[in-house]
Amino acid sequence: MTERVVLAYSGGLDTSVAIGWIAQETGAEVVAVAVDVGQGGEDLETIRQRALACGAVEAVVADARDEFAEQYCLPALQTNALYMERYPVVSALSRPLIVKHLVQAAKMHGADTVAHGCTGKGNDQVRFEVGIGALAPDLKVIAPVRDYAWTREKAIAWAEDRNLPIDVNKKSPYSIDQNVWGRAVETGFLEDIWNAPIEDVYSYTQDPTEPRDPDELVITFDQGVPVAIDGETVTVLQAIQELNRRAGAQGVGRIDIVEDRLVGIKSREVYEAPGAIALITAHQELENVTLERDLARFKRQVEQRWTELVYDGLWFSPLKDALDTFVAETQRHVSGEIRLVLHGGRAVVTGRRSEQSLYDFNLATYDEGDSFDQSLAKGFVQLWGLPSKIAAKRDLRGAK
Amino acid sequence: MTERVVLAYSGGLDTSVAIGWIAQETGAEVVAVAVDVGQGGEDLETIRQRALACGAVEAVVADARDEFAEQYCLPALQTNALYMERYPVVSALSRPLIVKHLVQAAKMHGADTVAHGCTGKGNDQVRFEVGIGALAPDLKVIAPVRDYAWTREKAIAWAEDRNLPIDVNKKSPYSIDQNVWGRAVETGFLEDIWNAPIEDVYSYTQDPTEPRDPDELVITFDQGVPVAIDGETVTVLQAIQELNRRAGAQGVGRIDIVEDRLVGIKSREVYEAPGAIALITAHQELENVTLERDLARFKRQVEQRWTELVYDGLWFSPLKDALDTFVAETQRHVSGEIRLVLHGGRAVVTGRRSEQSLYDFNLATYDEGDSFDQSLAKGFVQLWGLPSKIAAKRDLRGAK
Amino acid sequence: MTERVVLAYSGGLDTSVAIGWIAQETGAEVVAVAVDVGQGGEDLETIRQRALACGAVEAVVADARDEFAEQYCLPALQTNALYMERYPVVSALSRPLIVKHLVQAAKMHGADTVAHGCTGKGNDQVRFEVGIGALAPDLKVIAPVRDYAWTREKAIAWAEDRNLPIDVNKKSPYSIDQNVWGRAVETGFLEDIWNAPIEDVYSYTQDPTEPRDPDELVITFDQGVPVAIDGETVTVLQAIQELNRRAGAQGVGRIDIVEDRLVGIKSREVYEAPGAIALITAHQELENVTLERDLARFKRQVEQRWTELVYDGLWFSPLKDALDTFVAETQRHVSGEIRLVLHGGRAVVTGRRSEQSLYDFNLATYDEGDSFDQSLAKGFVQLWGLPSKIAAKRDLRGAK
């Protein structure tokens, strides 16, 4: 039986050309797999037809938007996942989902190899290959762009030679990856890190410096899940989409950062993630209200480690699984409402209310009704500072 | 000889009244100490005269603004200190400095007791008393407001009875603490955490939603110290002041948060820290460019712990000292320039350049000149993912 | 209705006397509660009768040994809980269990107050009171020894005056707390930290320096639970008891440490925990075989934090609950057998085997059959070291 290769297929030039090239080089039949994670653009059926036209023996397309929102974006939201405290790991979230669909397709269509179009200097190759290794350790992986130095020029020549149904002239100056959680942009002039981004770089967000009226909304969370906006029930996907629209219209969620890639280099990245940033902002403040202090402090360490793991391609890993159980436990009481004002590039929390609140007006108030027993404080302060005080006595003695 | 008490003196009603009250209750002479940490308001000589008029045997005033900027704000900047990832520990920084001056005054004026005006449900009592215990373990501490339930009403009656030179009617609805690093506001209506702050709450910042032109500037850092703005040399104090002015004019640095106090309760706090937020934003991005990845990742844990310690009153403590040496070592290469745009409440980095940069255009670029050897990636990816892969084989085996 | 106080009752002098004293001081009826956590000594019925003879209106006794082993010792084992890397938190484990029984008794017998016999300078007062606050926030707590400076001399006089059925002369020179997980000893001469413990201090362990034959055994774990010893099925309680006997006979598990108490002082403690140390030793090595590397590395941080929380009296706390879920997830594959040799105070692992093993002979061997592809290493090493190398280039440039 002819061997089969499952190819992560985007519908673009590189992966369209790869169908024929892989078939030729390996003698295998190519199964193209395209996954909709909310990246927009062409419809799935168009992409499917192109794959077949380019020589794929099978073309599988999947609308995975709800799956992506619920099983990938939601954990990231509950973890307040911001790599280097800025970047909501947009691309890092979609890769494991795509891997899952690739592996499923490989099983269904009897393939023993998976192919992806990543280069050798980025993070995505790691996310693809480590993910595949974790879900299907016996599958082989090939990466034509990286392992065979396949270039854009070669791809265009190949497509023209074979008259493939691809517009080879439709070249964006930008290298873009996008999904419902956000959008990543790289481009030549931004590789000079002194250069500022220009407005043309952005697509999910409007210019935040334009005057416009603020937009106020209330997000309802139930156990860490956004379940309503302004009182209307939403799915997770709808929550993200609605906030992409409304926060994007206010210029919220632009990020411009020099970032540490897993492969050991620094790169300059521009992102837009209006919905992600608005949701994380709201979720963090609801946690401030509902999480106990020690839990909140330790959760920050868990958040950092979770985010590093996911950024570093280890979505499917034992530590990630164990951190997930920790985070899930923390979300039990993260229920309530956050009022958010979106304006001028900022998502600002202006109110919070929750039946699970640990904020106790009677303990906090300086007005009447104060139930905090101040006489307890003296003993607390003394013993809290006792270790430092004993050390200070020692150190002062030594200083004499 | 008559015993002496050193009193942390602000010039306001409570501490003015405390002078006489402490003298009466303890039979001691009271030495008032007022420290200028950039809080603005009355000049020091006016405050000094009022203390004497209220019965202080000595009144010591100190302009500690440069000391505060260089020895307290600067370490906080280098640590990117944001409690709960938001609050630049404004009040927590000034307390240890004031403690230092109180202890010096106690030694100079032969006092064996220090008095402060903090309540028993806040953080500041801890910062004062733990700080005093660490610098002068033998000094006693009294806290009239906390330990003798001294109230505003009692204070007014006392002042009127004795005709003290204080305007007892000058009552702000806000409880405010401010210094050059920022400003903290509490007030009755904000104790309902669903209520939004009103514009009247703010003083360091203009309304960010008002239309105005952006302000662009370049901050130069040398080993983690801001040394120039737009090419003009500044002291640390001047850098903060200048950025308070320019970032404040753009509405940068407003914070509204439900926060975990050390004494075990949650409280709602509103802060403004335009200079602090602008400087930290710039400093973080310069670190992104100049710090090696593993160092940067671990530094985040150090930053969190440092900030918790300082918030929790442990400025003078062995762990804080040791973390300081870590942070100092990290700053050796944090030199370069950051271009910042201030507008609409946001401080946005738009460019960075540094002779200490670890960003290597030739390694990062996707254009010609690429010096990254992509053939190395395959082996890296395989071994990076090997532990997960081995675990996956085990787990899949178990799942059968 | 007369108010009722539930008293944590040990059967000893102090708490026997406390029955009458509390009744007299508060006018309340006293309900004595004694819990068997494997401390040995008198049988529960004898203790119950003494409580009634001393004036308790009710005396509740509970054999909680299995509950203690399964719900308190087992999580400590799975967390490899060693405070300061030495002490298996013996007393800290029994306190929350006792608290649970006290709170149950308070509800059943209509009490609104709980009393305990702890002093004000130890950790146990914290564990009792914080535990009670977490399980029954409305219960009041009284601590006669701490809050009323109740001394041994007063207790003896009280007992003799009232002819209570207690042998007031049976005074051990040691202050001891023991349960099935271990035994803690404090005594006057050990407060000089230069003094060595003497053999008389120990009870669970034989002198390890005595010549005797080694004892070899095999412990079987199933998902982190010890389920068999030498092939014979055991409950968790039986596993601990059997190892207390066999490891104790070989002098395993003696600990002598200067320890950081929560109340801010250092104290010198001597412990014996033969079963705990043997089980933890075996469990750690089985984890070495079955846990993936990143998981194992992060688990050490979780272990440290869990242990600090439990030592610090926060067994019933949101962070502890969340860490428990993390640990539980890690134990899914901790199944297999560990061969242990007990001798001369040491428990030494000499073999391990597990169907869940991640040790792969074919990857590890230097003999034939090696399936590790060494060609992958070069790329891995290069990219692993790339951040340091880039930093080194920068630093060497600066050094010129």
Place this chain on the structure above:
Amino acid sequence: MTERVVLAYSGGLDTSVAIGWIAQETGAEVVAVAVDVGQGGEDLETIRQRALACGAVEAVVADARDEFAEQYCLPALQTNALYMERYPVVSALSRPLIVKHLVQAAKMHGADTVAHGCTGKGNDQVRFEVGIGALAPDLKVIAPVRDYAWTREKAIAWAEDRNLPIDVNKKSPYSIDQNVWGRAVETGFLEDIWNAPIEDVYSYTQDPTEPRDPDELVITFDQGVPVAIDGETVTVLQAIQELNRRAGAQGVGRIDIVEDRLVGIKSREVYEAPGAIALITAHQELENVTLERDLARFKRQVEQRWTELVYDGLWFSPLKDALDTFVAETQRHVSGEIRLVLHGGRAVVTGRRSEQSLYDFNLATYDEGDSFDQSLAKGFVQLWGLPSKIAAKRDLRGAK
């Protein structure tokens, strides 16, 4: 000019053969470098002559034992470096020192390449290559065993063909690496992790189960440095050597562990490190006496990270440098004496005294002279437990 290669030379078969082989393959002249890190065996001059006899154009030998003890073992001691809480990173310490000498030799002798004899599945290749990259980023590296699949059989044939002065029959069944800090052993039968080590595996330690008299000694530390044993001044090297002798004679420091290698696999390792284990045991307890609690707790995290970095080949790295400054700061007060009993494979602390002690008899004692104010405890306990209590009220409310 002919190019030159610096070779890390041990004097054994593999690296002796490598001299000629590298020369032949690369056309370069080979400079052999041998470093004495206390591994014992042949004297350096013998090794030097053999290198020359095998064709080296230069042979450099260095007695680096003091340098190794003071600059590599001492930081490990001060960090209590135990990988996976067991293994004192023996080999990981010597590699960076050897790298330093290789780089120096390369500069001195005009070489542009360094060669080492490591395989592709171990940690040492990483330590060599990452170290070289950090000290001399421009040097090339070759690894014949890994990159050219050079085997023992080929080496023997090569040596016999050329009549090299090496005893090719002197084959130990063990793969051994040793230095003054310890000794690592791997061998075929231990690759079955159920097999116990046999006595023949060990060389630095006597059988701990043999009856013999205990050995008691006192180690004096000054700021974390061992400076005297039983009152006699020692260098760091002498301290380690003396304790290797005395602790080794009592069977102290044997370690048998399944360990996580950096390259992603688990391996089974047997170590002996009598001096290291005895010194670390003493040092840890002196820290228990002299380090403040919060500092000690955070230092454990630093210790774990430092040890992972060093194990993982990142001795020369920015994070390691910064952690070193933290550790150095912590050692300022780690001065005093520890009494240690060595016997039956155990190093047991039986006494400690220090002018820098934070143990305060008057605060700790339950006898007369107690200066601890127990009345402070009540307030401390209440506020310490307040966050849990507030959370408990919320959770109990929810449970109704």
